[in-house]
Amino acid sequence: MKTEAVVLRSIRYAEADRILHLYSSQHGRIGAIAKGARRPKSRFGGRLEPFFRLDLMLHEGRGELLTVTQVATVDGYPRLRASGAALTAGARACDAVLRLLDSAEPNPPAYNLLCRYLALLDDPAAPAGASLQTALSFRLKLALAAGFAPELASCARCGEAEHLAGFSGAAGGVVCASCEAGAFPLSAAAHRFMVDAIARPLAEAPPAGEAELRQAERAIGETLEHHAHVQLRSAA
Numbered sequence: 001m002k003t004e005a006v007v008l009r010s011i012r013y014a015e016a017d018r019i020l021h022l023y024s025s026q027h028g029r030i031g032a033i034a035k036g037a038r039r040p041k042s043r044f045g046g047r048l049e050p051f052f053r054l055d056l057m058l059h060e061g062r063g064e065l066l067t068v069t070q071v072a073t074v075d076g077y078p079r080l081r082a083s084g085a086a087l088t089a090g091a092r093a094c095d096a097v098l099r100l101l102d103s104a105e106p107n108p109p110a111y112n113l114l115c116r117y118l119a120l121l122d123d124p125a126a127p128a129g130a131s132l133q134t135a136l137s138f139r140l141k142l143a144l145a146a147g148f149a150p151e152l153a154s155c156a157r158c159g160e161a162e163h164l165a166g167f168s169g170a171a172g173g174v175v176c177a178s179c180e181a182g183a184f185p186l187s188a189a190a191h192r193f194m195v196d197a198i199a200r201p202l203a204e205a206p207p208a209g210e211a212e213l214r215q216a217e218r219a220i221g222e223t224l225e226h227h228a229h230v231q232l233r234s235a236a
């Protein structure tokens, strides 16, 4: 089969092979093996590394892994690779996709979001690409694409729209003053950051202070822990 995919993880295997964890546009998560990929004259070249966006031809064998037969680069994001901050942000993003999206079900919004984030990290005209606010905006949009967006419009327990004072991962969103048992305090600024980050394009993630961003990170993290049963690494 033919598909476009991003390399999330690339592991050395046996003498000269690579095992790839791919996130594809048409088939969701794919595990594949590229035989002989680490030989100096491999036809795959150096493309089977994390963050590469590839056009792949894959062959179904007997095992769980597909075999890579042909590869062409769609984008290698070379400037992303030259920046430590962008590399770290890209690695966290790929890790979040690995943990959150593990089915073979295609999810075009999630795939497009990942490609857009990698392009932003590769863009010298977007200096905020590797910032914490953009990393958290990516996480929120990824949670939304995966079906685990936190409830931000009204109390996740009782529906109250006023006096929202906390966030509860178990409830899956903001909670009002009467429902805040088990919640942590969420400032109005952190709440606004999350609402704006979901509403705005990834490249226009709203600025916010460190304390607000950490509250937003905790809110996203606890929502995914309770509802998707995944634990994300620290965003920065």
Ligand SMILES: [Zn+2]
Pocket (backbone or CB within 6 Å): 155, 156, 157, 158, 159, 160, 175, 176, 177, 178, 179
């Ligand atoms: Zn309530």
